[in-house]
Amino acid sequence: MQMSSKKSQKNFLKYQANILVVDDNQDNLRLLSKLLSQKGYQVRNAINGNTALIAAKAANPDLILLDIQMPDMDGYQVCQILKKDPETYDIPIIFLTAMNSVIDKVKAFSIGGSDYITKPFHLEEVLIRIENLLKFQAAKAEIRQLNSELENRVSDRTAELERANEKLKQEIVERQRAEKRLLHMAWHDSLTGLPNRSLLIEELQTCLNRVKSDPDYLFAVLFLDCDRFKLVNDSLGHLIGDRVLIAIADSLKYCLNDEDILARLGSDEFTIIIKNIQDISDAIYLAERIHKQWQFPLNIDQYDVFINASIGIAIGSPAYQKPEHILRDADIAMYQAKKLGHTHYQVFEASMHDHVLKRLQLETDLRLAIQRQEFFLQYQPIISLCSGKLAGFEALIRWQHPQQGFVSPGEFIPIAEETGLIVPMGLWVLREACQTMQSWVKKFAEFRLHISVNLSVKQFRQPNLIEMIDQILAETQLHSQYLKLEITETAIMDNAESANRLLKQLKARKIKLSLDDFGTGYSSLSYLHRFHMDTLKIDRSFIGNISEDRDSLEIVEAIVTLAHQLKMDVVAEGVETLMHFNQLRNLGIEFGQGYFFAKPLDANSAEALIRSKPQW
Template identity: 40%
Template structure:
């Protein structure tokens, strides 16, 4: 009997302790959350919800986590994550700077763009309009910092008004504590219907949302999230896509109005009660019924507002507001669906990556409004030549992507690419201005070039850049060698930046000669790169890469400083009292009136007089002509600096601009000089340029003179100055010193043959 009693007590103790033991076996996980709907909703007193929370709960059930949510402001949560006070942060945008502080999940939750909202009465449409305005920003947010940096690039500084979360950003705008504010695209759509708010066209900084853990924490939590997220993303029917549909596409009644069933129940109870006491409270029934009908109307109105917000959310999430085409996310979803459907079949697909040529010149010259109109018309033209089942999207900026399905052979993709280029051949009217546009197209084929979405996009993008390097307005198919060329280009860019830091750059100088007296009147500074591995590298190899990356600005400033210092040194030696220094200038150096500052600094540090410096500017400056560029040219002329229009006749020249702009000199391009006096067409062009310059009272320099016949012809036609291998090849500064002391240059006819083996510099 005693044994039975003891056994019963032990069984009861085991049963009572079993849940506690099981609970103790679960892994405690502290998850930081802040209000960022619909990714995370963290309202006070309510359990958190949203896409990120759905995924954490799904993983927690399978990994045995005991999740505790820690609500706080985003800034405070970052500090807690640094200290290890929380184990996971539910939503954080990835950046290289943050990756130094925290561990990030390899799998992103979703992609997100920054958007700028304004008060309905604020006149803000584009980024330059933010100058001097008050802009609400979430403290510590990636989009906040990105907008601050972007405003600096556009020279449009604003006053930040920092708050703790996105809802407070919109509150600041509505209460007129801020003129505008930055939020992410997903959150934006839920609030777009508010009467005091209006969306602007400023969309920027695509980021990817991840989970994060403390830097030195165990990677087990993030590894579990990555493993499950990767599997869920690979299955279109998984809980991941169910969550996206619920929070991004579901009708509001399924989640936003969860109190509606309770309200309906209350209404029913009131009606039953009213019927029971109808005889006594008939006047109250009528009053309450009216109130209920009014409340029902309010509920219906709120539902309609939520439905409008959801529709707007879908538009922001998957469509481009400017062109009404699918955006980057919509394009990726469409491509992924097609590739999933085509797996295991013999079907083929072509992906065309399109980049509009020289859009930056349009934006700089005519303004971003003109650039937007151009993109809209380009989108319409591209769409007009595609088949109904082909998919066109705006991938971002000046890039479009076309998915061409149902192709039988490579020629089908080639035919589509040819039609796309042809659609852009005719000029496009932007107000009263006609613009000629073109595009560079890269083509990758499925399954020939790749079978995954990411690789297919990468290969098409690589082929597009190769087409752009070849001059644009063409298409190219992807080849493996193109990837090698891209790697070489990236390596070149890195080594060129290092060359600037390691003082591997040097200048050679080519004399400019007065054709009548053969006296040296100036020198042109020509950049060289003394690569320790490849030796002396000519500018044709590295200047195009520097133009693309923007490094040309730093290179140009280095050439200005080094050239001015060298000429001043020669002057101190009594070798160059009457000489001018010609320096080539890239159009990119005009951005932000930076060129004027660079020239002022170079002259001040070297002590060189402004009239000794001549800046050679290509005709492409006409394409970016605006008030800033015109003001820079005028300021340089006022300083006394001479201005020369380089390579005249090879690019875009407007005679009205030529008459108005403060140039001193025209340079005839070597492509014309090389064919005179033998070819009639080029001879006529040269004589016309000389007559034009004479009429405009401009001096003329002919470059690339290699024969005595060219020299004699140009001199006979009244050309004042020239340079070329006939007179002197470019030389290092030390080699040129002896020549600078001469009164005139003399050369023999026999010397001409020895220099013609060299290509023009």
């Protein structure tokens, strides 16, 4: 800083300082003016006080040499006037006077003088005092400049800090908003704005905590699944589907009290917590109210959309240790309601959970059974009703569980269908049946038997089904004319166009096709003539009452007439009595199977039956 100051002072001195000399003595004026000019100063002269004031105001000098004793207006008066004027206040003044008393000097300094030189003066002294005063003024100017720059920097920095502080405040506010948005997104469904599973679990935990602390407090959980939503999505598109979900949410809100909680768990599943209820009847009333409200359509654009819901109900109790458990039980009850058909509700019972656990264990065992080869085939004889002779067999899968023993197909087949295990199981059945049939063809070629194998819905949808059938026939060396595939109406009607192409490929391979369980599915007459099936199989539900129920008999007669007009033969399932046998034969039905002829047989027993050449 010191070096900088010296440099500034040196620069100031190089600058031609402007000095105003005020003296009523012409000799003094000439002498000082000449001396100062020689030293490089710019010099102006004033012979009296008024002239000095005018000159100082017209162009501020850097310094004034001011004589005190002047006529009309002395130097003191001139100094006082200059110091009162803001424009001339800062001009340094050196008094020149013959007066040398202390009083005069005090007065000079008191009214604003910067220095005091007594006459007669020495020129060297005058120059030194002028130079020192100018250096002092330069230092003051530099200090003022530095202070100004510092003030500006402080002001700029303050403004910058204020801007930064304001920006920081805005960032904090924006961050809080973002955190609030993220928190809302974390706890709510993006489509409907309803609480999601995470927030629902928190609310359930709060309810369970209150149940444990207050035995009189009661709440219920309703688990809703919209039965027809997939149809809406598939037919009207996902945009309409999303609007339907929003409308469903609004409709459910209308049924609830302010303290109740409505959450969306995903897709078409909603959950309701109804708090502070009196008993189970409050939850049942709400379920019935929802069903009643949904008797009317939701109007979405130009569409009237009807929605049904299966509802499961679970009542909160201290026995629940985790919120997930009561949600699970409400879900289990919902699936029980769904089994009853559309628009039903079911209250959870402990036995339902036991059933689910048993089913889960069965699914696990089913997966292991495939690996451990615990399955085997039985063969149900198919009899020609015209000749009473053996015409073929239907291959039926069976499961011998290592702990539970024989497991009914009615138990494990639906699980296999649902989990997709039916695909590898079905291929195993097809391979095993073809292998067995090939051995019978070699031994009993004269009987011209066939083997019927069921194709499940999921198998029928497999893109490589034809390749797998070709591979199995090649591996077992069974000619395709001995194979008949039984296909359900559901498998065909799920995608009629692709089904038709697949059936044509099977027919081209001389594989016979049978429509299984006719009358229990779509029963659409329009597809029968398109798909060129060989056989129509009448479900056992129509055969059982044929002897007593006139309606069942008439239905069977109509099915037989239809099949024969389409050049299809008919197989009747569930032939249990001689009366069934005679009635069905009289109706012109070609084939039958059931306990009247024989129960399903293992391979050895079936082979023994063939050898015996049975006749009915």
